[in-house]
Amino acid sequence: MHDVRPDDFIIFTDVAKSFQIGTQQYTAIRDVTMSIKRGEIAMLLGPSGCGKSTLLNLAAGLIGPSAGQVVYDGALIAGLNAKVAYMTQQDHLLPWRTVAGNIAVPLEVAGLPRRAREARLDELLTLVGLTDFAKSYPNQISGGMRKRCALARLLAANRETLLLDEPFSALDAQLRLTLQAELLRICRKLNLTVMFVTHDIEEAAGLGDKCAVFQGRPGKIAKVFDNPLPKERDLMRLRFDPRHHAFTNELWATLTPDLQPPVSSPIALTA
Ligand SMILES: Nc1ncnc2c1ncn2[C@@H]1O[C@H](COP(=O)(O)OP(=O)(O)OP(=O)(O)O)[C@@H](O)[C@H]1O
Ligand SMILES: [Mg+2]
Numbered sequence: 065m066h067d068v069r070p071d072d073f074i075i076f077t078d079v080a081k082s083f084q085i086g087t088q089q090y091t092a093i094r095d096v097t098m099s100i101k102r103g104e105i106a107m108l109l110g111p112s113g114c115g116k117s118t119l120l121n122l123a124a125g126l127i128g129p130s131a132g133q134v135v136y137d138g139a140l141i142a143g144l145n146a147k148v149a150y151m152t153q154q155d156h157l158l159p160w161r162t163v164a165g166n167i168a169v170p171l172e173v174a175g176l177p178r179r180a181r182e183a184r185l186d187e188l189l190t191l192v193g194l195t196d197f198a199k200s201y202p203n204q205i206s207g208g209m210r211k212r213c214a215l216a217r218l219l220a221a222n223r224e225t226l227l228l229d230e231p232f233s234a235l236d237a238q239l240r241l242t243l244q245a246e247l248l249r250i251c252r253k254l255n256l257t258v259m260f261v262t263h264d265i266e267e268a269a270g271l272g273d274k275c276a277v278f279q280g281r282p283g284k285i286a287k288v289f290d291n292p293l294p295k296e297r298d299l300m301r302l303r304f305d306p307r308h309h310a311f312t313n314e315l316w317a318t319l320t321p322d323l324q325p326p327v328s329s330p331i332a333l334t335a
Pocket of ligand 2: 116117118153229
């Protein structure tokens with residue numbers, strides 16, 4: 065059982081969530097117990113439909129648990145959680161605003177003066193590599209660019225916790241790695257707490273300080289792993305690190321217990 069400390073920052077205790085669909089009660093997750101410390105990056109890894117987004121919705125206070133409790137910074141979450149910035153699985157960019165206009169929304173809501181707003185906007189556009197597309201509209205840019213735009217808008221909100229639902233899923237491998245490294249740098253610098261949903265085992269093993277592997281429907285946590293690597297890690301060099309390989313293999317084995325080959329089987333397929 066995952067070690068849950070009462071002074072942890074985000075704590076799920078015996079959480080279940082059911083939805084009423086017509087006359088049927090459908091249980092999305094059950095018995096979810098895990099906790100996240102302030103400044104930690106927690107990855108949620110598991111197959112489609114096992115309840116990863118549901119867990120983020122609970123942390124955001126968009127929905128409440130059917131059983132158990134969700135505590136954020138010492139208090140039960142009741143209603144919307146204004147301490148988090150949430151990048152949902154759909155990017156929800158505003159089609160009538162340009163890339164720059166979308167990223168500026170939280171800056172405008174926060175009432176930043178024009179000069180400060182423009183300076184911050186420039187920083188964020190550079191960060192996600194969208195300066196040349198600042199004036200484009202969401203329907204004129206690629207799926208990966210939309211993700212980067214949504215990420216910049218999320219960072220503009222300046223919250224202590226990020227909820228990220230597959231934020232890098234539409235990106236090519238190089239850009240993905242660059243943005244992962246950038247996210248890691250920003251999170252460490254600002255001591256941000258992150259809940260990050262992914263299907264990608266490499267991404268989970270690289271970015272996560274801890275990684276909750278989900279299984280089944282209703283979804284439940286099979287195991288929560290702590291990353292053996294230190295918090296300051298160079299994502300560009302991970303593929304040379306045997307500790308990273310061992311960790312990735314552990315995640316694989318937990319995620320796909322039925323697909324594990326016998327230890328003695330050869331890697332090459334014989335004709
Ligand atoms: N508002 C809702 N009403 C009814 N059922 C829901 C609702 N939200 C989620 N569910 C159901 O709960 C289950 C878990 O959904 P969830 O979106 O959390 O899965 P997921 O792990 O994020 O999947 P994916 O990887 O495909 O995004 C699914 O079967 C889904 O249909
Ligand atoms: Mg989801």
